[in-house]
Amino acid sequence: MDWGKVKFFLGEVLRNFTRNAGMQATAIGTVAITIVLLGAFLFVRATLAGLGNDILNQIEISVYFTNDASTHQEDAVRAALSKDPRVASVAFVSKQAGLKELRAETHGVIDTSLLTENPLPDKFRVRVHDPASVQNVALAIRKMSGVANVVYPQTIVARLLQLGSVLRRVGIVVIAVFLLVAGIIISNTIRLTVFARRREISIMQLVGATNMYIRAPFICEGFLDGLIGSVIAIGLLTAARFMLWPKLVLALPWIQLNASTVHAPALVAELILTGAAIGILSSWISVGRHLRT
């Protein structure tokens, strides 16, 4: 290891970085704002997706049998469902148990004691692994013999699935716009520092420095802009998570917001990597443009 080389290189990076402190602050600020917006957006998106998933995961398919369905037919349906890889669980609810449940749910508003016979059919409660497969599973069950009807909250499933895909698509566009804006601003910052050092660069080229060598300090500079900006952003986001989020949850009691679906370490890592990547990429591009002319 040639420490003289390392020292020279780091010295160059540090000198650049501190010389254009104003510009660096602008670039870092832009990255920070972008990453805050991006982070907040990802957080909200994850929360909403979590909310949707919670609802979707609780969705059950109720399978009602005809009154004259035999135990044999019911067993056959159960066996078929247990074999289906899409199905998570199958629970049998007998006529009697169904009536009991109804009593409990209605809290005596419906007086079941007036019933002379139990009108409820036997049913299965089926849960699936992937909410997207609810519809197909339901259709398959409907065709089985002895099955009278299959009921599931069709519109909710459809809406939530649609919401999920809209969120994903909008998300991609929004993220792309954020990153593009940050990239443009960093690359302009780097271009200004390249311009300020054009004399130095021309001398480097004159004495035979490779483009890679000339690029390296600028790439480091962009990397530092991105890194520092995203670390600041994560500081702000963390503060918001613990100071503003609880207030928001309290302010919107009718929505069951649950931040626990957000995997914080992964999000932090994503944001830092994104910040650093924008920094590196945009400085790479702007120095490259200078070197080619």
Next chain:
Amino acid sequence: MISVRNVSLTYPNGVRALDNVSLEIGKGDFVFLVGHSGTGKSSLLRLLYHETVPTSGEITVDGIRVDRLKRGRIPALRRHLGVVFQDYKLLNDKTVWENVAFAMQVTGAHTKDIMRQVPRALDLVGLSHKSRMFPGELSGGEAQRTAIARALVNNPKLLLCDEPTGNLDPSNTTEIMELLLRINVKGTTVVVATHNQAVVDRMRRRVVRLEDGKIVTDEERGYYYLGLGQGQVLSG
């Protein structure tokens, strides 16, 4: 060392800087390129270190086909030669020592080699005692000597000088020329573009004269001829 064959150079704005120029310069030669401003001296030098590419013709420098050089190979060419300019092109926020070392550092040289070669180059140009000074604290002659030390620190076989004494008074000019001669004696090929008549006439070296982008005379032990009419020749 240098072979230029039928080289023409037309700039994008239509100006024809060089017109079918051919020139051979051997190893260890000392050559003056003379002529009025805008006759193509600097353009010819720029072609040699691949700052511009010729419109047509072949250029070979130290065995490298410069006219066909790929972008990625330019640094390798530049490490074979040193270039000195009228305006020195020093970095003002670096000391003399750092300016010279810079030329080695940016080519990824080992610190050990830098510590050995920078003092040697500074010693050659007689600036060892000013190595801690900044360019702003130097005289023009000292600044140019620093630039020459930087051009020489990588031990190039060829030194290209574009008006090296253009900003200097006569005594500094003499000093720089003597230095270039010393460098040449040590075996480095030196090419100097200048319109300093006194220098050329006193040194009596090979003189290549350009006019309107063409080589009009090429003489061993020549004179400058500046300001003389057609057909007039100074006797030596």
